[in-house]
Amino acid sequence: MVLCDTNIIIELLKGNVKVINVIEKIGLDNIGISAITEMELYFGAFNKSELKFITKHLHGIPSYHIHNDISIMAVTLTEQYSKSHKLSIPDALIAATAIINNFELFTLNIKDFKYIPNIKLYKKLQ
Template identity: 35%
Template sequence: MESQYLLDSNVVIGYLAGRLPDSGMKTVSAIVDRIPHISVISQIEVLRFNDTPENEAILNDFVEMSVIHPLSSDIVLRVIALCKQRKIKIPDAIIAATALVENMILVTRNIDDFKNITGLEFLNPWEN
């Protein structure tokens, strides 16, 4: 079975703005071409800013074409467990729990926020 990837908010914004290195753009493009997956928290983070109408349209289009993973009871329970085990921000815990419960690889620039979470696989498109 082919790996599934969960895109963190920083990756979505960096990708749509063309701010990733060439290799990262290629990697994320391949993921997006297969249908991007994001957490509901990434949907909120990506769409919360007031931006130009053009940029808002780009962000809305991206979110609309994405699979958005809601807060299921399994994800909520995993968030609670993660927060009890370590100091972690709730949005990061939601993203990590979503990747863990859905058995996905987290694509993020913020490796330090997630590096000590057992079982979580991640990919940083800003690195080789």
Template identity: 30%
Template sequence: MANEVICLDSSILIDYFRKSKKENSFFFELSNRYSSFAVSVITEFEILSGSNQKQKDFWNQFFHQILVIPFDHKSNKEAIKIFHDLKRQRKLIDLPDLFIGATAKAHNLKLATLNEKDFSRISGLEILSKKKK
């Protein structure tokens, strides 16, 4: 099992939560290959702001068990670079995704996502995505 930390996008967590058979989720697949996971504080915000109280209890317990990476100065500088690059290409993505991608890139983490379309626009970001069968 690989020792590196994998940053999880909100789409991975939502997919895991919604699946009645957790073993069919991409997160379950990732957990068979990697032992350490993190999320951007932006992902924590997206998940908790869209949750009811029962869901918040589940997610708060989840977030206490993994690393939550703050959106710090290093992440902000990376986000600015990414924003200017995407703006120049006229391929902007939603700001939460930009901040999540910038956090992963600034901390040299691979990003696991089901939203490969948007995150693949971020140059130099290594993405783990579910392969289509």
């Protein structure tokens, strides 16, 4: 399973051909998103029309919710990397979701996650 970061889903919704091609190679049945990504997408919508568009396109993509193990991992990551690497709370939660579920993380911001131990980054965007 590949967990898609918020920026990947945004590019997918915008019709970015490179991202679409990679998602097609992975397979729609093999991708998911964090509940944080889902919240960021809804928060970033400009109006109700965009909310409906996002909801329609997220249908069928599993959203992995925050549970105790993810929370504990996210707190640990925040403690370790919020000052040294400017790790944000949403990124800590997304990274923790990937690590705890043993998923690869597909992101356009590899630099935001590459220093995190045990994270597997999906790096096949060509």
